[in-house]
Amino acid sequence: MAKNITPRGVNFSEWYQDVIKAGELADHSPVKGCMVIRPDGYAIWEQMQAKLDRRFKELGHVNAYFPLLIPESFITKEAEHVEGFAPELALVTHAGGKELEERLAIRPTSETIIGHMYAKWVQSYRDLPVLINQWANVMRWELRTRMFLRTTEFLWQEGHTAHETYDEAQEETLKMLEVYRWFLEDICAIPVIAGAKPEHEKFPGALTTYAVEAMMQDGKALQSATSHNLGQNFAKAFEILFLDRDNQQQHCWTTSWGSTTRMIGALIMTHGDDDGVIIPPRLAPTQVVIVGLWKNEAEKVGVVAHVEAIRAEIAKVLDPLKIKLDLRDNLRPGDRFFTWIQKGVPLRIEVGPKDVENEAGLSVRRDERTKEAISLGQMAQRVPQLLEEIQANLYAKALAYRAQKTQKIDDYQTFKTFMDGEGGFALAHWDGTKETADKIQEETKATIRVLLPIEGEESGVCMISGKPSKRRVIFSKAY
RNA sequence: CGGGGUGUGGCGCAGCCUGGCUAGCGCACCUGCUUUGGGAGCAGGGGGUCGGAGGUUCGAAUCCUCUCACCCCGACCA
Numbered sequence: 163m164a165k166n167i168t169p170r171g172v173n174f175s176e177w178y179q180d181v182i183k184a185g186e187l188a189d190h191s192p193v194k195g196c197m198v199i200r201p202d203g204y205a206i207w208e209q210m211q212a213k214l215d216r217r218f219k220e221l222g223h224v225n226a227y228f229p230l231l232i233p234e235s236f237i238t239k240e241a242e243h244v245e246g247f248a249p250e251l252a253l254v255t256h257a258g259g260k261e262l263e264e265r266l267a268i269r270p271t272s273e274t275i276i277g278h279m280y281a282k283w284v285q286s287y288r289d290l291p292v293l294i295n296q297w298a299n300v301m302r303w304e305l306r307t308r309m310f311l312r313t314t315e316f317l318w319q320e321g322h323t324a325h326e327t328y329d330e331a332q333e334e335t336l337k338m339l340e341v342y343r344w345f346l347e348d349i350c351a352i353p354v355i356a357g358a359k360p361e362h363e364k365f366p367g368a369l370t371t372y373a374v375e376a377m378m379q380d381g382k383a384l385q386s387a388t389s390h391n392l393g394q395n396f397a398k399a400f401e402i403l404f405l406d407r408d409n410q411q412q413h414c415w416t417t418s419w420g421s422t423t424r425m426i427g428a429l430i431m432t433h434g435d436d437d438g439v440i441i442p443p444r445l446a447p448t449q450v451v452i453v454g455l456w457k458n459e460a461e462k463v464g465v466v467a468h469v470e471a472i473r474a475e476i477a478k479v480l481d482p483l484k485i486k487l488d489l490r491d492n493l494r495p496g497d498r499f500f501t502w503i504q505k506g507v508p509l510r511i512e513v514g515p516k517d518v519e520n521e522a523g524l525s526v527r528r529d530e531r532t533k534e535a536i537s538l539g540q541m542a543q544r545v546p547q548l549l550e551e552i553q554a555n556l557y558a559k560a561l562a563y564r565a566q567k568t569q570k571i572d573d574y575q576t577f578k579t580f581m582d583g584e585g586g587f588a589l590a591h592w593d594g595t596k597e598t599a600d601k602i603q604e605e606t607k608a609t610i611r612v613l614l615p616i617e618g619e620e621s622g623v624c625m626i627s628g629k630p631s632k633r634r635v636i637f638s639k640a641y
Numbered sequence: 642c643g644g645g646g647u648g649u650g651g652c653g654c655a656g657c658c659u660g661g662c663u664a665g666c667g668c669a670c671c672u673g674c675u676u677u678g679g680g681a682g683c684a685g686g687g688g689g690u691c692g693g694a695g696g697u698u699c700g701a702a703u704c705c706u707c708u709c710a711c712c713c714c715g716a717c718c719a
Contacts, residue, residue, distance in 0.1 A: 164680090165680065166653095166680095173713095175713075175714095176713085179712085179713095190711070190712085192710085192711095194710075194711070246718090249717075249718085250717090250718070271719095300719095302718075302719080304717085304718065304719095305642065305716090305717070305718085306714095306715085306716090306717080306718085311719085312718070312719070316719075318719080373719095384719095385719060386719085387719085388719070420719075421719090422719055423719095424719055453678095455677075455678055456677085457676080457677060458677095491677095493680095494676080494677050494680080494681065495677060495678060495679075495680090496677085496678090496679045496680040496681085497679095497680050497681095498680095499678090499679055499680080500679075500680055503679090512678060513678095514677095514678055515678095516678080517678095524678075526679095531679095607715095641719090
């Protein structure tokens with residue numbers, strides 16, 4: 163159908179590139195690995211920000227801003243942290259025409275500088291907890307980049323909290339993981355599996371890392387957000403000390419949690435079809451577009467007035483900013499429909515002379531292409547219903563796809579065949595060692611995405627070593 | 642960082658191997674007419690010096706050398 167998009171079945175990664183171009187979501191920058199987020203892509207990010215920011219604040223967090231430049235020595239204070247980030251660190255060595263005394267890292271994440279500041283701000287248990295979030299850009303010098311999924315610079319949100327006890331920090335870590343699950347599933351209509359990362363895949367410097375993993379339409383996993391319990395590791399490196407209720411000095415327990423513009427990539431690869439991206443209604447910057455159709459000036463007058471009337475009806479129940487009108491007369495109808503299809507607007511309402519006559523509009527769903535005439539009087543009632551139906555349908559389809567591509571596997575031969583084929587999520591037993599995980603990755607390219615939650619506990623034996631295993635883990639090829 | 646590919650009007654490409662008329666084509670753009678409920682048709686028109694530098698030659702988009710950039714595939718990572 164779409165003449166400018168490679169079908170998913172032909173080449174998934176070309177399809178992905180094409181969809182982004184067709185939807186005018188982003189463009190390549192002159193600097194390798196960087197991308198320009200165009201207005202229609204950025205609008206999606208703004209919606210993500212709005213929803214998450216609201217939720218963070220409901221849970222007591224406040225926003226602040228920490229600087230882009232971090233003394234290089236900060237990064238090296240926490241042993242695992244340096245090791246983890248050194249390879250992808252960008253350093254400023256010169257400024258003001260001179261070589262710098264101490265090189266400055268462009269933040270790859272902000273645990274270090276924030277730890278440094280928290281050490282100054284926290285004195286007593288009365289100062290705790292500290293619940294700060296920041297919206298920022300970060301830079302990680304990646305070798306291989308992909309639009310939204312992995313770019314040298316990206317936008318994200320990073321929350322950093324400090325607490326009195328391990329339990330409080332752990333509670334915070336899981337609470338924020340749940341926020342991400344809620345956001346991805348209820349707002350983005352992306353089903354995710356939340357769980358802990360294995361030891362060897364955790365965030366550099368964390369005690370435990372949790373993540374939400376989604377399955378893309380090519381069967382690969384995408385880590386969509388993470389939440390870390392940092393224990394006292396950063397508190398010790400940066401001397402974040404407080405006087406506790408027993409007048410004893412101790413190190414704080416900290417957490418950090420983040421989500422990025424990568425979620426836009428997840429959105430595209432979860433819901434997109436061969437005609438382009440599909441934005442779930444609850445997230446869509448534009449939920450409804452009303453397209454006026456006419457053949458001559460005489461018809462135009464009536465159509466435009468009717469379009470306005472429909473807009474007014476819908477504006478009673480939706481945010482007026484999320485309703486767009488398309489009254490362009492330099493393009494023919496087909497072209498105009500396609501621009502909105504490719505931008506993923508969930509619902510289109512076509513309004514022509516016939517509709518003026520019938521006092522109605524013809525709605526067309528982006529997800530299923532089904533058409534339905536809606537009378538002017540019904541608009542305010544029916545449009546929100548349709549949007550919710552689309553939201554539910556997108557989630558249900560994604561969930562069904564994941565279910566269809568998820569299997570319990572107990573035998574390594576079957577596992578290999580599974581990963582060689584169409585792939586997907588394999589729920590398998592693993593002996594808990596990095597050696598086994600490495601062997602599996604080497605032979606099949608699959609990695610452990612997350613350990614299944616407690617309720618998924620089920621004992622068995624590792625499919626490689628035969629050693630006992632308490633629970634299944636998810637293996638998948640991943641982005 | 643290894644392998645592959647590509648740089649020619651705004652976008653997508655042909656031409657290059659076998660150097661030679663004013664460098665073509667499609668889309669987009671501008672003008673006019675006919676059209677218009679899933680990507681219109683005809684006619685006319687504007688726009689490029691061929692990624693960059695050097696070289697070979699009477700003559701280079703085309704051959705040689707160097708260089709820059711981007712994309713794709715792989716190992717590492719949100």
